[in-house]
Amino acid sequence: xxxxxxxxxxxxxxxxxxxxxxxxxxxxxxxxxxxxxxxxxxxxxxxxxxxxxxxxxxxxxxxxxxxxxxxxxxxxxxxxxxxxxxxxxxxxxxxxxxxxxxxxxxxxxxxxxxxxxxxxxxxxxxxxxxxxxxxxxxxxxxxxxxxxxxxxxxxxxxxxxxxxxxxxxxxxxxxxxxxxxxxxxxxxxxxxxxxxxxxxxxxxxxxxxxxxxxxxxxxxxxxxxxx
Numbered sequence: 248x249x250x251x252x253x254x255x256x257x258x259x260x261x262x263x264x265x266x267x268x269x270x271x272x273x274x275x276x277x278x279x280x281x282x283x284x285x286x287x288x289x290x291x292x293x294x295x296x297x298x299x300x301x302x303x304x305x306x307x308x309x310x311x312x313x314x315x316x317x318x319x320x321x322x323x324x325x326x327x328x329x330x331x332x333x334x335x336x337x338x339x340x341x342x343x344x345x346x347x348x349x350x351x352x353x354x355x356x357x358x359x360x361x362x363x364x365x366x367x368x369x370x371x372x373x374x375x376x377x378x379x380x381x382x383x384x385x386x387x388x389x390x391x392x393x394x395x396x397x398x399x400x401x402x403x404x405x406x407x408x409x410x411x412x413x414x415x416x417x418x419x420x421x422x423x424x425x426x427x428x429x430x431x432x433x434x435x436x437x438x439x440x441x442x443x444x445x446x447x448x449x450x451x452x453x454x455x456x457x458x459x460x461x462x463x464x465x466x467x468x469x470x471x472x473x474x
Contacts, residue, residue, distance in 0.1 A: 315330075378395055402425065406419065408420070422466050452472070
């Protein structure tokens with residue numbers, strides 16, 4: 248493909264984002280089913296030019312969805328094989344939420360409410376210990392909250408810390424709830440999280456929930472002030 252033709256292909260891709268999205272989904276599906284592939288092999292399967300497929304692969308690589316690995320060949324130059332990264336799993340069916348809800352319902356039915364409460368308490372104790380080990384080295388409340396937010400973000404909560412408008416405290420904000428479906432099935436999970444934060448931060452800190460996703464808010468937010 249000439250440089251002019253490649254430029255035209257890129258322009259068509261930009262002009263038709265829906266078609267580009269479908270093509271990239273087809274590429275992801277092929278890589279999922281067959282493992283790492285060369286761009287020319289994908290191109291033949293899709294009825295596209297190798298250059299067009301490479302453009303899609305480079306764009307997907309920038310998004311962290313695919314990665315290339317050079318593999319020696321018996322004859323000729325090494326082959327560049329493109330494969331999916333773990334981030335691409337988000338584009339394929341995932342029943343973990345349904346599984347979590349089903350397991351919670353089964354635990355309630357088989358073990359009873361008292362056993363369920365004991366399980367929640369054990370999980371909370373593990374969280375408190377993990378969070379304390381990360382924040383205890385910091386003296387200021389702000390730094391401790393920032394480290395707690397970092398830990399929660401690693402768990403998928405997209406957490407951040409902001410000062411309150413009056414400057415007297417902080418807001419611990421969680422913009423996403425990765426366990427939302429499970430929390431709907433077991434409200435004790437949310438109730439326990441507030442207690443986890445209180446224990447992790449210690450008695451010298453007051454913390455109250457001000458926004459709650461399960462109550463219809465866009466986010467969960469906690470007002471934190473020193474006592």
